[in-house]
Amino acid sequence: MNRRSFLRFLGWISGSTVMTACGKRDSRPKLTSYLLPPEEGIVPGEARYLPTTCTECPAGCGGLAKLREGRPVKLEGIPGHPVSDGGLCVRGQSSLYRLYHPERLRSPMVRNGGKHQRMTWEKAFSLAAEALKESRERGHRNFFLSGRTTGTLSALIDTFCGRLGILRLPEFEVYAHSAVKEANGLLFGKRDVPHYRIEEADFLLTVGADILETHVTPVAYTRKISRAKSRGDFLWFHVEPHFSLTGANADRRFAVAPGGERYLLAFLLREVVEKRASKSRPPREFMDVFPPSPAEEVSRSAGIPVEALREIGDRLVAAKRPLVIVGGVSAAHQGGLEAAVSAALMQWATGAIPERVDFARSENYRSVGTFRDVEELSARMGRGEAGVVFLLRTNPVFSLPQRFAFRENLKKAKLSVGMGDFLDETLREADLVLPLSHSLESWGDAEPRRGVVSLLQPMLPPLHDTLSDGDALLGLLRKASGEGPAGSYKNHLFEAWGKRLGDSGRSKLLEQGYVEATPPGKAIPPNWKKAASVLKDTGPAGEVAKPVLVLASSLRTFDGRSRSLPLLSEIPDPLTTITYGPWISVTPDMAKRSGLEDGDEVTIASSDWKVVLPVKVQPYLPEGVFVVHRDALESPPVRMQARTGEPVEYIEGVSFAKTGRQAALPILSGSFSQQGRGIIPDPAHLDESRRHKRWTLYPEHEHKDYRWGMAIDLDLCNGCSACVAACHVENNVPAAGKADHLKGREMSWLRIEPFYEKGEVEFLPMLCQHCDNAPCETVCPVFAAYHNPEGLNVQVYARCVGTRYCSNNCPYKVRRFNWRQHGWPEPQRLMLNPDVNAREVGVMEKCTFCIQRIRAAKDKAKDESRKVRDGEFTTACAQSCPTGALVFGNLLDAESRVSRLARSGRAYRVFESIGTEPSIHYLRGKHPGRKT
């Protein structure tokens, strides 16, 4: 280096040093006084919790919104809620991102040429009212199509349509469970999805129903399974044509040929009827038209080994309280009705109705229609019959096959009025767009299950110029008819609740967020004639042409409706650990034969449709099957079951070809195998002889009052990722984005690690282990990582200078570095938790065991001059966990739940042999007493 370049460098270095000293000059902070004193009971700076109902999917789980200074900053489950009982799934947790989404619709808009122009509500109402009048004069038909609505809103839509002469169509849902409803309608005269009491069963057989992901009410099912597991004698078999999270969690999983479910279930029905000791026997006439088929033949048609057939059959026959649930992809094929009818008859024959299959409290799906209804609507619009078409919170353009031509036909309506919160595929086509408030900004109610009324109430005034669903309809009704129920939707609701529940019921609803009536269930005999007519030809029929592309529902986006929420792309899919998709899952054999690797792009095509997607090799996927999540495909070319109107969620006989290109696919897992490191050890690792005393040079920590610790039950954990979402929202953990993920720079403090071994998948939640002898602490040159007297491994952000030594030295790889300043676009900044500091660039961060919650609990305890009690508070991840797998508490208290679990024979700690002495105890193996 010569003198000149030395000076040049010197100049650059010192110049940039000076530059970094300049920050944004803080203007003096303001102290704003309230105009009026806050309401009784509200204390600024203290969190307040109000009940609400989650509207992210149709399940209607109860939610508790945490409010700080008048804005919701976190959603949790309501303990004791009849649907969800305290749990809230990954989508529900992310619903705040919908409320504060920067791209939400901000005002009514009208199409002018190709573009949407903003307008006032008054003008929008006038426009729709005039169009309705004109349509009446010209004799056009007006239509109203919505997604699933329940409770008072559904009744209001009836009033709205009745008064204005609008034809209200059956509601549109992709997952309408039409085949199951049709079967129950034929057999029992009840076109319903019953309420399944899984917790009462000792043997559960699920066929295709993805009860842990999207099926009807997944949080409720998850809790029920946990309850059944803790009872001890519970066993769960799952049969499916592909590979899903539900399948990964069942005690045994069997693959079935796509479309082969009907043969399997007919066989099992016969087994149950013939071998099970029961008073309920079908009449002879039925048994005559329902021919027996030999196990070998069924095995061929259903693609299941004979031993497996026998095993499932024997368990069904031997179980005291068996329960069969058919649904999801296994009801969504041409033989779906037969499968559903066989299952329903099995419920009857095993005495499951009404104890375990309750029609009196059925899930409220009666108003939901089928694909046939929307096909008809599309055809009528295409013939030019449609005057005004209302579309409320539904996205048929995205979900329906191209062949229905919904997008094109919608344009032929005289006026299409789209109501929703984002400019999605359907609203983009609408002439008039009416923006609706988020459920946290609106009054309302839901009746997800018959007899359960769940409350929606505004937590904050609307962020934008939006109206609640009810107020928008009432406003339009008043404008168009000149009359209509007076007052706001709130008044309307209060009146309706008063009428239905009485004054005390209404007060209870407003206070606890839900009320529940308990209608008694009763046994119903099946209609054997109709059963016989469906099942008479279950003989081997047309095979499904392979390879088959299975359209699976997505844990993260349901039917695609949640895909605009950034957090749900940031959180990995638990089976593949892919964050920013889409992708197509391919069997390992197929990948090997075709020379495919993760990220290779392939073209998947059927006769008149094709799509290009990157590949993910999915172990345990049955041969001849590809899987793609429904959210990845716009207008997939699905066919329809003729008898039930249920879509066929398979695309048969697809061809596939490599494009030769590679797509950037962020797969966060470093390894799907434990590489023999015993992260989830074999029982051998648990031998006392291996737990020898290790020498340490560090002094023992002294814990005075508390030593915080956690127990994680791996038998209960199902990888649903609700904890990950809860952690993100609670701790202001930013979404890093695809580009960062591709560099391995994720930010999540908590990850779910799937390990594929010995034909099974096990999920392990990995977070900071808060080690006693923490390797991160000893290498920090500035003491930013240190051990506190309560056993927490604390990271002091103000001290951290970003050497990243701690991360390098962490055997669990749970520390996250801020490679850049993460932004919170407006108005997302409003959802930041004020109790947690948003970290800056150059700082290391990690799980704190929700130290802000510990602080709040200690503060409360100190006010009452006592110690924090066990179970008084818990971390965000443990709170949201629908399975109850995570238990947090004080390890010094010998009677606390976490201490008892940590002392149990199932407890171990990850990498025990390296002597880090973690505070997290994992519980391995099945619950004591559970069958295998």
Next chain:
Amino acid sequence: MRRTIVILAALGYFGASLLLVAGFGYLWHRTDPAPEQPIAFPHTVHAGNLRMPCTFCHVFAELSRHAGAPPVQKCMDCHRAIATDREEIRKLTRHYEEKRPIEWKRVYAVPDFIYFSHKRHLRAGLECSTCHGDVAGMKRVRRVSNLVMGWCVSCHRARKAPLDCPTCHK
């Protein structure tokens, strides 16, 4: 000779850089300890002459981490009748009638990453004046303590209050 010049130039260069950084640091973060407020509220009258306790207006100090400023309505409870002809009270009335909250300038502020609870400090038996000084004698409120970490820690040490980092750092 030339060598000395080079050394001097280099030293001078670094010296100037250091001075610049120090100057920026000082000027950038300096705030007026006694800012002029939108309404010249006299603590001398209310807390001094009238001997109103601090928590009469700052009600949340004993209940929450924030002491807060009183709601405008609280001021109006008295000033609907008292001294209504004074200019400052007219300003107050205008705020109330136009439904405009008053934006006071903060005299004391801790950074975002600090958890500080008024409630905890009051319940530990501290007087308001321990940190805020004799406000009753201040015509315009003036910051009397600099709120740097050392200042907090010295008191915590003296009173055997917790010294663990996350007690205050969030």
